[in-house]
Amino acid sequence: MTDDNSAQGPNQSPNVERHKRKRIVVRRSGPYELEPGIAIVDHLGVPVAAEAPVRLCRCGQSQTKPFCDDSHVARGFTDARDPRRVPDKLEVYAGQQAFVFDNRGTCAHSAFCTDRLNSVFHLGEEPFVAPSGARLDDLINAVRRCPSGALGIGIGPERDADLSDTSRPPQIEISKDGPYRVTGRVELVDEGGTPVAQNAGASQEHASLCRCGSSLNKPFCSGMHWNVGFHDPVPDPLREPTxxxxxxxxxxxxxxxxxxxxxxxxxxxxxxxxxxxxxxxxxxxxxxxxxxxxxxxxxxxxxxxxxxxxxxxxxxxxxxxxxxxxxxxxxxxxxxxxxxxxxxxxxxxxxxxxxxxxxxxxxxxxxxxxxxxxxxxxxxxxxxxATPAARPSAIADDAQAVSETGVAWPGPDEAVQFEQHIRPLFRPMDRSSMLFAFDLWKEEDVARHSRQILARLEAGTMPCDGAWPAEQVALFARWAGAVKAPA
Missing domain, CATH: 1.10.490.10 (Globins)
Structure with missing residues (x-):
């Protein structure tokens, strides 16, 4: 319950401001190059081993993600900012307790604010921010959790870095299917050592950097990884999660x-x-x-x-x-x-x-x-x-057996379609049990893992609460034999 030793742990570094800031060099139409001393972790916070010099992919096409394999050269990747990007405009919202600052041009659309504090941050509504909709400590926590640095807070009409940011050692988190989340006052510079320009009001302590290659606001993330369906490789998708x-x-x-x-x-x-x-x-x-x-x-x-x-x-x-x-x-x-x-x-x-x-x-x-x-x-x-796949759910949609879903069976010469014939075979409970690895209701994901899924279906070990009837296995095999797995 407690661990109150006052010795400094690795996640707190009060002297971080006294030292020269670590740097990330943003190579022109190329990778991010990290100075030594910047920790790299995955989306679970597990350290990622890397040999120096560390070059992180930002074209989205590397076969050795997150590391660069020079795919940007073959692809003809360009890091120019897109004229369609959201304008650089800092909005100021005055509340009873504090002022909240927001720049939609910096936002990476991680939805931390709207998901966790929707009394203040209103998705798809205007005004986007209602600063008086929560306690001051909840406002501060929401601003600090914003991974892009688009949000800020101040007691007066200027962004207060002491309230908006925290003191952390330099680190890059490789978010799942999303951007690099940089924390710890890491400085971004170009090949000549010139600081990379940031939008108005952007945090100097944390930022989100594009790694799908499609951002409209390179090198910063603009949320385009959602639009282009960017995905990381899935390690051993049939293993039970911890x-x-x-x-x-x-x-x-x-x-x-x-x-x-x-x-x-x-x-x-x-x-x-x-x-x-x-x-x-x-x-x-x-x-x-x-x-x-x-x-x-x-x-x-x-x-x-x-x-x-x-x-x-x-x-x-x-x-x-x-x-x-x-x-x-x-x-x-x-x-x-x-x-x-x-x-x-x-x-x-x-x-x-x-x-x-x-x-x-x-x-x-x-x-x-x-x-x-x-x-x-x-x-x-x-x-x-009692694992996530160990029982049928009592929720109405989950409780429907496959035989009750009214699956439309294709004719002998009819092409098997994923949405019409295959997706209905997977129940909500089947989908939920595999979401940690991939989505059974997305054709691209199922096609990518079709061989592994078919092997489990044929062995009767998937789903976990009972084997599929032979005709359903045959239907999936027919589809899997015709579909081309994405690269």
Whole structure:
């Protein structure tokens, strides 16, 4: 439950401003070249190994994504800004508590603001921003989470960098099927060392860089990856995801813990004394612990010291049952606030660990407790094999069996069509169970993995709750034999 050592962790660097900013060189109609010292992680927050010099693809065609393989040369990639781009215009919205700043010309359309704080950010409506629609701390968090740097906030009519940005070490996150998300005041320069021009009001601490090759606002992302259907390679799509992966990885868990320790702990008279002396990077430590417990990389062990370290923070705390219960309740609420998956299978596993882990913490915190030494970090899995694909859903659409969908069977000489004949074979529960890897309702995705899917169908191991009838397998095989998988 706690880890309050005041030593600096790797996710907090108060001295970052004192050092020369790391740089990314934007090669003309070529790749991004990174200076040493800029960490690279995937969309789950897992470090990506790379040999220097690091060259990141930005034409979208590399066969070794995210790294450049010089495909931009063969493609004739150009990095000119498109005249159709959204104009560079900074809008200022005045509210009762603060001013919110927005530049639609900088937006990467990640939807973090509209999805998480729709009382303030109105999708498809004018005015787009209603600054008085939420608490000040929620406004600040929403602005800081904007990966493109299009949003800003200030108590007065000027953007306040201290409120709008956070202090982070240099890092690039390779978002799933989307842009490079750069944080930590990394400087973008051209081949001659001249800073790349940014739109009005853009953050100097974070930005989203195009990697699909189609942005209208190169080198920055304009959201065109949605339009062109940009996708990353799918590793082993039939493997069951870990809880860590299903949750959204370290970034999602960190979002949850930040909400928990900023929104719920300070205002609760039972919990605030327990965490009164916690270090500023405490949310990062708890997110790293949960990442490792839920099947992710050994983030807590490598950064902070493993199980012995965690247990040492509970000894002598004498955590009371009512404090534990509140901690668990608020943690589950924070998972809702952060948008973690709400499916019953994930929540059963998540709540089970929150209950189990917090009760162990109470036990270890007793005055006479002697926790067993040298225990491993627990590794949590789906509860009783209650994986996302393990049951039919009770929701009306999900409950319809394939035989009830009215699939139109093609004639002997009729071409098999995906939308008409194949897509209806896959139920919503089948689709949901594979969304972590690809979409069974998208022809391009199914065509790309048709051989693997057919092998599982023929073996009777897909779907997990019962094999398809032979005529349905034959129909899919007929379609798969005629379709050409995308490159």
């Amino acid at each position: 809880l860590f992966e299903w949750a959204g990885g370290y970034p999602a868990l960190l979002d949850m813990t930040r909400i928990f320790y900023s929104r719920y702990v300070p205002e609760d008279p039972l919990l605030s004394p327990l965490f009164a002396e916690m270090s500023p990077d405490h949310p990062e430590r708890v997110a790293a612990w949960l990442s490792e417990v839920f099947g992710g990389p050994r983030l807590y062990t490598e950064r902070y010291g493993g199980y012995r370290r965690m247990v040492s923070q509970h000894i002598g705390k004498e955590i009371r049952p009512e404090q534990r219960a509140l901690w668990a309740t608020y943690m589950v609420q924070s998972a809702d606030d952060a948008g973690l998956p709400s499916d019953p299978e994930f929540r059963a596993a998540f709540v089970a660990y929150i209950e189990w882990g917090s009760r162990i913490a109470v036990e270890n915190s007793g005055a006479d407790a002697k926790p067993p030494p040298n225990m491993p970090v627990p590794r949590w899995w789906w509860v009783c094999n």
